Amino acid sequence: MSSVHLFADRVTKRFGEVVAVSSLSLSVEQGQFLTILGPSGCGKTTLLRMMAGFEEPTSGRIYIDGQLLGYREADGRLTEEPEGRVAAVRASIGLVFQRFNLFPHLTALGNVIEAPIHVRHLPRQRAVEEGVRVLQKVGLGDKLNVYPSQLSGGQQQRVAIARALAMEPKLMLFDEPTSALDPELVGEVLEVMRELAAEGMTMVVVSHEMGFAREVADRMALMDGGQILEEGPPQQFFEAPQHERTRTFLSKIL
Numbered sequence: 001m002s003s004v005h006l007f008a009d010r011v012t013k014r015f016g017e018v019v020a021v022s023s024l025s026l027s028v029e030q031g032q033f034l035t036i037l038g039p040s041g042c043g044k045t046t047l048l049r050m051m052a053g054f055e056e057p058t059s060g061r062i063y064i065d066g067q068l069l070g071y072r073e074a075d076g077r078l079t080e081e082p083e084g085r086v087a088a089v090r091a092s093i094g095l096v097f098q099r100f101n102l103f104p105h106l107t108a109l110g111n112v113i114e115a116p117i118h119v120r121h122l123p124r125q126r127a128v129e130e131g132v133r134v135l136q137k138v139g140l141g142d143k144l145n146v147y148p149s150q151l152s153g154g155q156q157q158r159v160a161i162a163r164a165l166a167m168e169p170k171l172m173l174f175d176e177p178t179s180a181l182d183p184e185l186v187g188e189v190l191e192v193m194r195e196l197a198a199e200g201m202t203m204v205v206v207s208h209e210m211g212f213a214r215e216v217a218d219r220m221a222l223m224d225g226g227q228i229l230e231e232g233p234p235q236q237f238f239e240a241p242q243h244e245r246t247r248t249f250l251s252k253i254l
Contacts, residue, residue, distance in 0.1 A: 005028055005029060005030040005031075005032070005064070005065060005170070005171060005202045006026075006027065006028040006051060006062070006063070006064055006171060006202070006204070007026075007027045007028075007062070007063040008024060008025055008026045008027070008047075008050075008051070008060065008061075008062050008063075009025055009060055009061045009062070009063070010023045010024070010025055010059070010060040010061075011023070011024050011025070011047075011050060011057045011059070011060035011061070011062060012024070012057060012058050012059045012060055012226075013043070013046050013047075013050060013055060013057055013058050013226075014058045019226055020043045020046040020226055021043040021046050021047050021050070021057075021226045021227075022043075022225065022226035022227050023060070023227070024043075024047065024060075024226065024227055024228055025228075026221070026228055026231075028171075028202060028204055029202075030202055031200040031201070031202055032202060032203075032218045032219065033197045033202075033203045033205070033216055033217045033218045033219075034203070034204045034205070034217065034218065034219045034220075034221060035205045035206075035207055035213040035217040035219070035220050035221070035234075036204065036205070036206045036220075036221045036222075036223050036228075037206075037207075037208065037213075037220065037221070037222050037223070037249065037253075038206075038222060038223035038224050038249075039224060039249070042223050042224045042225060042226065043223060043225075043226040043227075044175070044206045044223055045175055045206070047223070048095065048173045048175050048204065048206060049095075050062060051069075051093070051171075051173055051204065052090065052093050052095040052173055053069055053070060053089060053090040053093065054090070054095070056070060064089060064092070064093070064170070064171065065170065067089070069089060070089075091115075091119050091120065091167050091169075092167070092168075092169055092170045092171070093169055093170070093171045093172075093173065094161075094164030094165065094167060094169035094171070094172040094173065095164065095172075095173045095174075095175070096157070096160050096161055096164055096172070096173070096174045096175065096177050097160070097175050097177075098175055098176045098177065098179050098180050099180060100148070100153075100156040100157055100159070100160045100180075101160065102148040102156055102159055102160060102163075103148075104147065104148050104149060105147075106147075107144065107145045107146060107147055108135060108140060108143050108144055108145070108146055108147075108148075108151070108159045108162075109128065109131050109132065109135065109144040109145065111148070111159055111163055112131040112134060112135060112159065112162050112163045112166045113127040113128055113130075113131040113166065114163075115163065115166065115167055116130060116131070116166050116167065119167070120167065120168075127166075130166055131144075131162075131166055132144060134162040134165045134166050135159070135162050137162065137165065137192075137195075138158040138159075138161055138162045138165075138192045139158065139188070139191075139192070140155060140158055140159065140162065143155060143159075152185055153180065153181045153182060153185050154181055154182075154185030154186070154188045154189055155188075157177055157178070157180075157181065157189045158188065158189060158192055161177075161189070161192055161193075169201075170202065171202045171203075171204070172196065172201055172202070172203045172204075173203075173204050173205075174193065174203065174204070174205040174206065174207065175206050176206050176207055176208070177189055177193070177205075177207070178190065178207065178209060179207075179208070186209070190209060190212050193205070193212075193216070194212075194215075194216055197216050205217070208253060210238075210253065210254060213234065214234045214235075214238055217234050218233070218234075219231055219232065219233060219234075220232060220233070220234050220237035220238070222237075222241075222243065222245065222246045222249060224245055224249070229243050229245050229246065230242055230243040230245075230246045238250065238254075
């Protein structure tokens with residue numbers, strides 16, 4: 001399992017009587033870009049939240065770089081990791097939501113340096129230097145001291161991506177990062193994601209941006225009913241889907 005960056009092994013998540021994710025297995029290699037498609041309510045967001053360590057699977061296991069997320073395994077028994085260890089693993093995973101969730105009282109730079117100072121315990125000056133670097137990386141070097149309310153939706157989402165990058169993640173998870181944006185602002189966020197993919201960042205992206213996925217993703221997956229029904233390279237997935245549900249889903253959104 002050493003070459004697998006992320007491995008979900010028969011993961012199930014229940015909320016009371018509702019089964020959001022059902023015995024799902026999935027692996028993502030180092031440097032891979034996986035796009036997950038699926039109808040609303042099929043479990044995509046729940047899956048990402050489990051991958052990020054924010055939700056605990058009801059059953060099954062998730063491994064990051066061969067390490068069990070949230071637990072330690074010894075003599076065939078699982079014991080919960082201390083919260084500090086879990087937080088350290090979580091900090092290595094960037095999660096970008098549909099909504100930007102920026103602190104309105106902090107500038108762009110203030111939002112980006114908050115976690116490096118308080119979670120990574122970087123000295124403030126170093127955090128500021130890193131913050132400036134990642135904001136420049138996402139094309140916002142001229143917006144360091146601007147507040148979220150003065151930024152467009154696309155700029156706010158790019159600040160959210162910079163905030164995740166400031167934690168130096170091994171893995172980036174994106175949950176429909178462009179769905180709350182006006183159409184003309186979508187491209188600037190996708191361009192940042194395209195550059196991250198080119199640099200070899202391991203990424204799992206829930207998105208309905210079909211053209212972008214076909215161009216940039218290494219693998220596509222269709223999720224429905226809490227399960228992965230089909231996965232494969234983009235060309236096969238779009239042009240010769242194997243599963244009837246995939247064909248139906250693509251016919252409605254393409």
